[in-house]
Amino acid sequence: MATNAAAQAGVHPDITYPTAEDADDQPVDVHSAVAEHAVELATARKDILRIATAGSVDDGKSTLIGRLLYDSKAIFEDQYEAVARASKGDHVDLALLTDGLRAEREQGITIDVAYRYFATPRRTFILADTPGHVQYTRNMVTGASTADLAIVLVDARKGMVEQSRRHAFLASLLRVPHLVVAVNKMDLVDWSEEVFDAIADEFSAFAAKLSVPDLTVVPISALRGDNVVTHSANTPWYEGPTLLHHLEHVHVASDRNLTDARFPVQYVIRPQTEEHHDYRGYAGTVASGVFRVGDEITVLPSGLATTIAGIDGPRGPVDEAFPPMAVTLRLADDLDVSRGDLIGKPENAPTVTQDLDALVCWMTDEPLRPRQRIAVKHTTRTARAMVKELAYRLDVNTLHRDREATELGLNDIGRVRLRVTQPLFVDDYTRNRVTGRFILVDEATNATVGAGMLTPAG
Numbered sequence: 361m362a363t364n365a366a367a368q369a370g371v372h373p374d375i376t377y378p379t380a381e382d383a384d385d386q387p388v389d390v391h392s393a394v395a396e397h398a399v400e401l402a403t404a405r406k407d408i409l410r411i412a413t414a415g416s417v418d419d420g421k422s423t424l425i426g427r428l429l430y431d432s433k434a435i436f437e438d439q440y441e442a443v444a445r446a447s448k449g450d451h452v453d454l455a456l457l458t459d460g461l462r463a464e465r466e467q468g469i470t471i472d473v474a475y476r477y478f479a480t481p482r483r484t485f486i487l488a489d490t491p492g493h494v495q496y497t498r499n500m501v502t503g504a505s506t507a508d509l510a511i512v513l514v515d516a517r518k519g520m521v522e523q524s525r526r527h528a529f530l531a532s533l534l535r536v537p538h539l540v541v542a543v544n545k546m547d548l549v550d551w552s553e554e555v556f557d558a559i560a561d562e563f564s565a566f567a568a569k570l571s572v573p574d575l576t577v578v579p580i581s582a583l584r585g586d587n588v589v590t591h592s593a594n595t596p597w598y599e600g601p602t603l604l605h606h607l608e609h610v611h612v613a614s615d616r617n618l619t620d621a622r623f624p625v626q627y628v629i630r631p632q633t634e635e636h637h638d639y640r641g642y643a644g645t646v647a648s649g650v651f652r653v654g655d656e657i658t659v660l661p662s663g664l665a666t667t668i669a670g671i672d673g674p675r676g677p678v679d680e681a682f683p684p685m686a687v688t689l690r691l692a693d694d695l696d697v698s699r700g701d702l703i704g705k706p707e708n709a710p711t712v713t714q715d716l717d718a719l720v721c722w723m724t725d726e727p728l729r730p731r732q733r734i735a736v737k738h739t740t741r742t743a744r745a746m747v748k749e750l751a752y753r754l755d756v757n758t759l760h761r762d763r764e765a766t767e768l769g770l771n772d773i774g775r776v777r778l779r780v781t782q783p784l785f786v787d788d789y790t791r792n793r794v795t796g797r798f799i800l801v802d803e804a805t806n807a808t809v810g811a812g813m814l815t816p817a818g
Contacts (some may be wrong), residue, residue, distance in 0.1 A: 415513030621649030
């Protein structure tokens with residue numbers, strides 16, 4: 361029983377910990393077993409959660425993020441004082457912490473994606489404040505493409521509006537595993553349980569039509585901080601978690617694909633020094649699956665097979681690598697492997713194809729049209745491509761498919777078929793969010809003009 365209690369408290373039974381009296385008598389050894397165990401605990405407990413916020417204009421996204429930053433002590437006093445001086449009215453406008461562009465402050469809306477970082481003792485957060493206006497759908501897609509969780513804000517006075525449905529659909533389209541509906545401005549409807557229940561029921565019914573595996577609804581007031589970090593006395597009828605508590609405890613480790621081994625090669629490391637004369641390693645980030653020393657692997661597109669001789673991490677050799685670790689693989693045989701190749705397992709290979717059938721979000725003023733030539737960047741591989749066909753343009757509000765459409769304009773989403781000049785190693789986006797996505801690049805300007813998700817035609 362004592363051993364179990366010690367383990368739960370984070371105490372290792374085989375390590376002798378110094379007492380308070382000892383601390384005054386001897387210096388701290390940062391390489392001691394105690395210090396190393398503390399580092400292991402901190403690393404194990406502090407995983408990263410990527411969050412994207414969405415919602416209609418004036419629903420309070422930027423204010424909510426400012427509240428999270430302020431209540432989690434993630435801003436400095438001088439930052440808060442500067443925001444207080446710039447605020448109008450009788451309260452501190454925490455939205456100014458994220459709305460940094462002059463046009464955003466003048467109009468009171470978010471235009472660009474603002475990334476903010478904060479941490480609690482349990483978790484580190486990367487938070488993307490995405491615009492709510494229909495004109496900036498591309499920014500919402502950009503911010504949510506790598507998110508583990510999306511927060512859709514709903515104004516309690518207005519209920520679900522078109523943009524609420526739009527952003528919920530985009531989150532499901534981008535396969536964001538967890539969705540939180542924050543019913544904001546509850547203080548303006550007198551903390552009505554009936555209003556909250558009506559919005560929660562309506563959103564749940566809509567989410568049932570989409571691919572939303574995990575939905576949570578929380579009543580909050582971002583301006584006042586109710587139910588954001590601590591429970592509010594104004595909602596005695598609400599028995600669920602606060603927003604921050606849910607963000608700290610939502611389980612995301614199982615969302616990663618640990619089945620399909622995919623390692624896009626980013627760089628070949630060949631020091632050719634006296635110390636590392638024969639060293640040859642292939643650096644990159646594990647997209648999915650698990651790689652272990654001794655595993656049989658196949659290199660695409662050559663199809664050559666060998667085994668993993670070693671795996672080097674930032675701090676030295678490791679026995680295995682899994683997403684999203686950045687490592688260097690050393691192979692048992694000298695093979696011709698270069699940037700853009702993919703290392704996988706022979707029994708579970710990706711699809712090798714030159715024909716891409718994908719949902720594309722178009723991100724520039726010049727429309728996408730059939731027969732157009734464009735560059736495709738998929739993982740670490742780049743190829744030239746031609747637009748073969750625009751199958752339909754999708755109305756994300758009604759989910760109607762316009763098969764008569766002849767082009768995709770700014771912020772439009774549609775099904776596009778592409779033909780690339782060299783094979784790509786792809787998976788379905790619903791199975792693998794890394795190898796199932798790509799970006800489209802204008803070869804003349806080198807600007808990103810579109811984002812694609814490889815999804816079944818149905």
